[in-house]
Amino acid sequence: MYTETAMLRLGAPLRASERAYRQLRGEILNGLLAPGAALLEVEQAERIGVSRTPLREAVARLIADGLVVGRRGRGFEVTDISVDSISELYELRQALEVQAIRLAATRREPAPFQELREAFVTAPELLDQGDLGVHRYYALIDEFEDAVDAAVENPFLVGALRAVRTHLARIRRLARSNPRRLRAAAAEHLLIIDAIIAGDPSLAAHATHIHLHQSLLSVLAAIKEDSER
Amino acid sequence: MYTETAMLRLGAPLRASERAYRQLRGEILNGLLAPGAALLEVEQAERIGVSRTPLREAVARLIADGLVVGRRGRGFEVTDISVDSISELYELRQALEVQAIRLAATRREPAPFQELREAFVTAPELLDQGDLGVHRYYALIDEFEDAVDAAVENPFLVGALRAVRTHLARIRRLARSNPRRLRAAAAEHLLIIDAIIAGDPSLAAHATHIHLHQSLLSVLAAIKEDSER
DNA sequence: GATCACATTTGTGTATACAGAAACCGCAAT
DNA sequence: ATTGCGGTTTCTGTATACACAAATGTGATC
Structure with missing residues (x-):
């Protein structure tokens, strides 16, 4: 056959x-x-x-x-995605990402993050270039995540993160981020990357904490808005 | 799942x-x-x-x-269990348990933890009662974990924790804890439980951090000892 | 004696047949 | 109109047959 x-x-x-x-x-x-x-x-x-x-x-x-x-x-x-389940997912996500970033800041090779830094600096311009630019921006985020995963060097942690990202992909679909949020997120990422380059785990962890907090707020707001429309 | x-x-x-x-x-x-x-x-x-x-x-x-x-x-x-993989697993475990304990301290119903507290106070005596006592002690730990899981009320987080515990079960087998360590662990658990009862997430988190740190040290030492014999 | 070609064995990936259980439907009885 | 019951259908759970690939063995040839 x-x-x-x-x-x-x-x-x-x-x-x-x-x-x-x-x-x-x-x-x-x-x-x-x-x-x-x-x-x-x-x-x-x-x-x-x-x-x-x-x-x-x-x-x-x-x-x-x-x-x-x-x-x-x-x-x-x-499986369906309730507002509650989004908050729950973020509770897990926060634990994992904070730990991952902390370890990445400890173990990183600076070079790849230097490159990412340069790319993220130009991210705001990217976001003015319409859909293609937004797509490129998301690709940048993926690169950042890959760099973190590589620096972390922990299959258990990276595996758990990958599982979380799977669910995040679905959530992103039903709560499209607005350009303002993306620009703010880019700045937050820049802060995290700087902390990683500086080898400052605590700063990187806190920056990540804040980033995820803002991200969750934005997602929940977007969903609320959608459901009220 | x-x-x-x-x-x-x-x-x-x-x-x-x-x-x-x-x-x-x-x-x-x-x-x-x-x-x-x-x-x-x-x-x-x-x-x-x-x-x-x-x-x-x-x-x-x-x-x-x-x-x-x-x-x-x-x-x-x-899959095999390397010393490296144990440390890696603990990096994930720490992220998850600290988050879980933090949330448990925030959301807990005090009653079940009060009961657990009383049981843990008598744990040292239990550990003098030979194999049966040790078995009862491990059952107590399970109860504690169940109580935390229930208080956390987060399927994602609890699911990730369950996966980690699966691997821990294998590790426990090849690094039998000694009675002294178990007694110390019981005291650490008591501290965590008290923090949960007090509704102090930060204290509970730090106590958990320390507990896991000691636990990992003990496991690695036990394995080193075994391999040198 | 060494090497290569080919047959045989072993093992996975896939399709399919069959059995049993749960859902569905219609009909009758209240 | 609602409820209870039996037959029918549909779907899953399991076993098994078959195809193809890899590994292994065997014999012929040099």
């Missing part, structure tokens, strides 16, 4: 279960599969074009990620 | 995948399946008495738990 030429390590040797996982995960993260959406094994297997076995494996991973919950007897459904 | 409670009525026969998961997990945690042990699907499926499909589901969950890693091409193996 599967006459794909050899398992090319780089190309498209994705297993069916992997394809199913990525597709479902992507659809959940970008909101195509809305919270509460009920999904059935056969239905989804058919839609994605894999059989039930790999689909079940994919769903098991999504459940482990906390993106999906099994329903008694009747398939599974996409 | 499975919600098996909803799925399984009391006494109902466990699903094969659930049986396989619990058995393998138990065997890994108590060291029966040693770190590095190579496991093959067919072999394990036969041994446990389930077919390959549920076994694969069980293994997928173990991989998500971080207890098992897939090997390139050839089966899977139990």
